[in-house]
Amino acid sequence: MSRAQTYKEGEAAASQQAESNTGSKVRSERVALLLLSALLAAAAIVIYRLSFAHFQTNKNLQMLKDENEAMRKNLTEKLSELSSCTSEQLIRPKPAEAKTTGLCPTCEPGWDQHGGSCYYFSSDKLTWDQSRSDCKRRGADLVQINSEEEQRFLDNKVGRKMTYFLDWFWIGLTDSKEEGRWLWVDDSPLNTSLSFWDKNQPDNWTGENPAGEHCASMGVQGGATDLKSCYDRSCNVPQRRICEKAAKTG
The missing domain is CATH 3.10.100.10 (Mannose-Binding Protein A, subunit A)
Structure with a gap:
């Protein structure tokens, strides 16, 4: 085999090796890109779920606050209605009557x-x-x-x-x-x-x-x-x- 032919064959082998290395590098980059995309998608899903959970928590908290305010108003009203039965507002019979207990309206x-x-x-x-x-x-x-x-x-x-x-x-x-x-x-x-x-x-x-x-x-x-x-x-x-x-x- 001549020296020129040997050189060409070596050059071809080197070229194939380079192409192989390049292909491997591209595949590695594609795999890395896919992994990164998957991680970003997973992160987006986690962020969305956390945001939704936060929104739902705030909504539930506001509902609880509204219910608490309604209960407070109702309790205040009931206490006001019952205020006539406090010791200062008991309607007491006259001394001439044979009764000593107070009466509520x-x-x-x-x-x-x-x-x-x-x-x-x-x-x-x-x-x-x-x-x-x-x-x-x-x-x-x-x-x-x-x-x-x-x-x-x-x-x-x-x-x-x-x-x-x-x-x-x-x-x-x-x-x-x-x-x-x-x-x-x-x-x-x-x-x-x-x-x-x-x-x-x-x-x-x-x-x-x-x-x-x-x-x-x-x-x-x-x-x-x-x-x-x-x-x-x-x-x-x-x-x-x-x-x-x-x-x-x-």
Whole structure:
């Protein structure tokens, strides 16, 4: 074999070896790339799952907070309703009576007890005069608000019962006898320090009735933060109502 031929064969062998090495290197790089892609995909899946778990945890936490707040409000309301049975508010019989135990105020089914009164919140709607007649038929009258604490109780109750913005409740206040002179159903004048008119109320608007607005109603969905939830309205508009009567003792 000539020297030239031997050189060519060696060169060919070297070339094949180089190609083999190059192929091995490419395959190694492909394997490494596939492994890296797999690791990135796995990492993306882990990150997604962790993110979803974090989102779900925050969502569950918010639900628990909302439930806790609702339970707190309900407990506060129940404690308020039961406050009449504290030692300071027990209704005690006169010394002439042969009794020494205190008696708690109670209300019949369908009425809400607060302090020494029972309150009926209607679901049907009547005019102001019809509402008052219905309250009297039940042994009561349209509600008369005598304190900020009572207004807070009523505002909270009404705010939770309302289904839309104008779903108001009649109360026992009117200026039908004399414009601007607001009287309760027992003819006592409205105490200006205990008036809970909303902003720009009363305004005696004539849009619903040319005769104006001479009866008072109340209601803010969810309750009014400042207790200002009273409005004047035409007495002829059917609305829900709040009746009030003294609680029974027993």
